[in-house]
Amino acid sequence: MTTVSDQLDVLVEPQPSSARRTVPIWLALIAASLPMFMATLDNLVMTSALPVIQQNLQATVGQLQWFMNAYTLAFATLMLAAAGLGDRWGRRRVFLYGIALFTAASIASALSTTPAMLIAARAVQGVGAAAIMPLSLTLLAGAVPAAKRALAIGVWGGVSGLGVALGPVIGGAVVDGVSWQAIFWLNVPVALVAVPLALYALGESRGRRAPMDLLGVALAGAGVFLGVWAIVHGNDDGWTSAMVLGSLAASALALTGFVIHELRTPNPVMPMRLFRSRSFSVANVIGLAFTLGMFGAVFLLAQYLQIVMGYTPFQAGLRTLPWTAAPMVVAPIAGILAPRVGLRPLLVSGLTLQAASLVWMAMILEPGTSYGAMVPALAMAGIGMGLTFAPSATAVLIDMAEVDHATASSVNSTIREVGVALGVAVLTAVFLGKGGSLTPAGYADGLQPALLVGAASVVVAIVAALAMPSRKEQSV
The missing domain is CATH 4.10.860 (DNA Excision Repair, Uvrb; Chain A)
Incomplete structure (x- = not known):
C-alpha cells in the first residue's frame, strides 16, 4: 500500500533536467518568497498580540519572551542543519518538508491552552522555519540568471521586509477581529498555496553530500x-x-x-573557511548587531503602543507601519543601487539612520508623548532597515561559489536569528533591570535605557560596515 509519506516523496523527487519547465522569473520569485514571507511574518506576528495572550493564558514576562524566543532559537540553531540536509536530500524537498512542519506547528500553536503548550509549539514552528528561510534564498539564486540576481535578492529582501511590516498589523487586526489563535490559523491557507507553487516553479538542486x-x-x-x-x-x-x-x-x-x-x-556544519571572505564576515557581524538592536526595540515598542498609549492591537500594529513597511519599498531600490554605488555606502547610511532613530525615540518616549512625535523616528528606522536588508544579503553571497550558497545563507540567517533572540532577551533584561513594568506608569522607566542599548548595538554594526570592501575592491 502506498503511504502518504511515499506519495510526498514522489511529489518532491527531483525531475531530470530535461523535464524541467522553464518558468518566468517572477513566478520563481513568488514561489521562493511566499513561504519565506510566512516564516518572517511569524517572527513579529505575536508582538501586537502579547498583551492579550498574557491575559488569556496568565503568562509572565519571562514566558512572553519565550513565546518569541522559542521560535527564534529553534529557527537559528537548526538552519545550518537544514541547509546540510538540503544539500544531501534535495533543497526543494527539504524546503517543502519545512513548510509542512511549520504549518502543523502553527495549528498546534492555535490549539494551545497553556503557556507551556504555546512555547513548545512555537519551538516546533521554528524548526520548520529553519528549513524555509535559507533554502528560499538558495532556490531563488539558482532560479535567477546571474545578471538579475542582485535585483531578485532586492525583491526577496523587500518581501522579507513585508513580513516584518505586516507581522504586527496582521497580528493586531486578527486579534481585534477574531482571536489571538487565528494569527496561527492564517498560515494554513498560505501553505496550501505555497506547496504546489514551489513544486511547479522551483527546480530541485543539491550541494555537497557530506556526513551531518x-x-x-x-x-x-x-x-x-x-x-x-x-x-x-x-x-x-x-x-x-x-x-x-x-x-x-x-x-x-x-x-x-x-x-x-x-x-x-x-x-x-558552519565551515570556518567561509569567514575568509571579508564581505561575508562583515555581513554577519552586521546581521548580529543590527538585529539585536532593532528587533529587541520592536518587541518593546509594539507593547508600548498598547500599554502606555492605549491603542488596541490592530491600532498599535498600524502605527508601526512607518517603521516596518518602509523596507518593502526601500529594499528593492537598494538592490538596484548596490551594483552602482557599492554595498558600503548603503549599509553605513542605513545603519546610521537606525541608530539615530533609536536614540531619538529614547529621548522623546514618556507618558504623554503623542504618536505624531514618534512618526519621523519610526520612518527613519524603516528607511534604514530597507537600506540594510538587500545589501547585507548580497554581501553574504557575493564571494561564494554557487555550491556554498545554501551554507553561506544559512550561516547568515542563523546569526541574524540569534541576534533577534538576544535582542529580545537583552533589551527586556535592561528594561526590567531599570525598573520597567507592564503598566502605563512604569513602562517608560525601562524603555529609554533599553532603546539606548539597542542603539549602541547598531553602532557596532556601523563600525563593521565601514570594513565592507569598496566597490573598487569587489564587483557587485
Missing part, C-alpha cells in the same frame, strides 16, 4: 540556548546566582567548543 555534523549542531544550539536562558532569567534569579552564572559559563564553553570543533572536523 551533529556534534556541531548540538554545541551551537546548547551555547545559544544557555546564553539566552541566562539573560532572560538574570533579573528574576539574580545576575550572580549560581544558575545564571553557571548557564553563562556553560554557554561560553559550548560556543568555544563549537568553534574548535568546526576548525577540526572534515565536514563542519
